[in-house]
Amino acid sequence: MACAAVLVPGLLRSSSGTICSPAASLKLTSTALRHFTLTSIMKSKRKTDHLERTASVVRREVVSAAKVCGAANESPSVKRLRLLVADKDFSFKAGQWVDFFIPGVSVVGGFSICSSPRLLEEERMIELAVKYTNHPPALWIHNQCTLDSEVAVRVGGEFFFDPQPADAPRNLVLIAGGVGINPLLSILRHAADLHREWADKGGGYEMGTIKLFYSAQNTSELLFKKNILDLVNEFPEKIVCRLHVTKQTTQISAELKPYITEGRITEKEISDHVSKETLFYICGPPPMTDFFSKQLENSRVPPEHICFEKWW
Numbered sequence: 001m002a003c004a005a006v007l008v009p010g011l012l013r014s015s016s017g018t019i020c021s022p023a024a025s026l027k028l029t030s031t032a033l034r035h036f037t038l039t040s041i042m043k044s045k046r047k048t049d050h051l052e053r054t055a056s057v058v059r060r061e062v063v064s065a066a067k068v069c070g071a072a073n074e075s076p077s078v079k080r081l082r083l084l085v086a087d088k089d090f091s092f093k094a095g096q097w098v099d100f101f102i103p104g105v106s107v108v109g110g111f112s113i114c115s116s117p118r119l120l121e122e123e124r125m126i127e128l129a130v131k132y133t134n135h136p137p138a139l140w141i142h143n144q145c146t147l148d149s150e151v152a153v154r155v156g157g158e159f160f161f162d163p164q165p166a167d168a169p170r171n172l173v174l175i176a177g178g179v180g181i182n183p184l185l186s187i188l189r190h191a192a193d194l195h196r197e198w199a200d201k202g203g204g205y206e207m208g209t210i211k212l213f214y215s216a217q218n219t220s221e222l223l224f225k226k227n228i229l230d231l232v233n234e235f236p237e238k239i240v241c242r243l244h245v246t247k248q249t250t251q252i253s254a255e256l257k258p259y260i261t262e263g264r265i266t267e268k269e270i271s272d273h274v275s276k277e278t279l280f281y282i283c284g285p286p287p288m289t290d291f292f293s294k295q296l297e298n299s300r301v302p303p304e305h306i307c308f309e310k311w312w
Contacts, residue, residue: 049108050099050109051110054156054157057156058156059099059156062090062155063152063153064089064152064153064154065085065086065150065151066083066084066150066152067083067149067150068081068082068083069082069083069084071145071147074129074223074224076220076221077131077132077221078129078131078179078221078223079129079132079142080114080127080128080130081127081128081129082127083125083126083127084124085124090120090153091117091120093117093161094116094117094161094162094183094186094187094191095112095183095187095309096112096156096183096186097111097112097157098126098128098153098155098156099154099156100151100152100153102137102140105136105137106136107136109130109135109137109138109141111129111182112128112182112183112283113126113127113128113182113183113186114129114186115127115186115189116190117190118189129179129182129224131178157183159307159308159309160183161190161191161279161281163194163205164205165204165205167205169205169277170279171210171273171275171279172209172210172279172281173211173213174210174211174213174281175213175270175281175284175288175292176214176215176284177214177215177216177265177284177285178215178216178221180284180288180309181214181223181224182223183281185224185227185228188228189231191207191239192235194207195207195238208277210238211239211241211242212228212242213269214241214244215244215245215246215264216244217247217248218248218250219245219250219252225243228243229241229255242259242261242269243259243260244260244262244263244265245260245261245262246264248262267292267295270292270295271296271299274299278301279307280292280301280307281307282307282309283308283309289309289310292308293306
């Protein structure tokens with residue numbers, strides 16, 4: 001998934017598969033790394049290309065080697081990757097994406113990170129979930145990527161949640177459509193880590209409540225269902241989710257049924273949670289992001305409390 005940031009969160013500072021050990025060596029030399037990233041940048045010229053669309057978006061300078069350590073099908077059309085990034089200078093904020101450089105592929109991919117910053121801190125791992133399309137980086141991930149494949153990544157994006165311990169507690173409403181769940185899952189996982197830190201140590205940032213509204217065509221295309229429900233069950237008083245399906249044709253499992261609503265996410269569902277302590281994060285198809293951002297503005301939610309990112 002590739003995203004283009006549209007509004008910066010103004011109040012906040014701007015797996016399955018085989019697992020590699022963080023000590024595992026990456027074979028890409030610095031010379032080779034520079035060569036294929038620069039070559040990809042020079043050849044990536046299409047107007048619809050990720051680098052073109054995000055040319056004005058803030059990026060980190062560091063380009064880091066990464067190795068594929070896990071791969072699995074998250075849904076019939078989405079493949080999940082786990083990458084080892086040994087470079088200690090590589091870091092990201094929950095909600096950001098990476099430029100994805102592939103040796104031998106001239107087009108640069110752009111994919112939102114769906115894991116939490118803490119996974120990187122503790123295991124030097126990040127996770128991506130990529131939908132099948134005819135875009136060369138997505139084709140490579142679905143058809144050619146194998147365990148131990150070597151790539152390079154660079155963090156970018158102005159859509160993130162990165163509260164500091166002294167910041168006032170905030171509630172979050174996360175609104176996701178399709179693979180737009182990726183950056184919002186990163187934010188949800190980060191919020192859960194902050195809850196754990198507060199409960200275990202009595203310090204850090206004090207999170208408010210988190211409400212996730214997530215829509216897909218059917219339950220097979222609702223990504224990360226188990227991960228999401230595990231967090232709901234771990235923090236029943238803090239995390240709530242409502243999963244929407246718009247074209248369900250099969251029976252919904254008993255496990256999912258309590259969380260499923262048939263039909264689209266409605267304006268009323270979102271407006272019921274408007275408050276001065278709440279931040280809204282939206283990621284999905286452009287018509288969906290446009291609709292909810294406009295409705296929140298009409299509900300007099302301050303613009304700095306509405307953070308959205310469009311994907312294509």
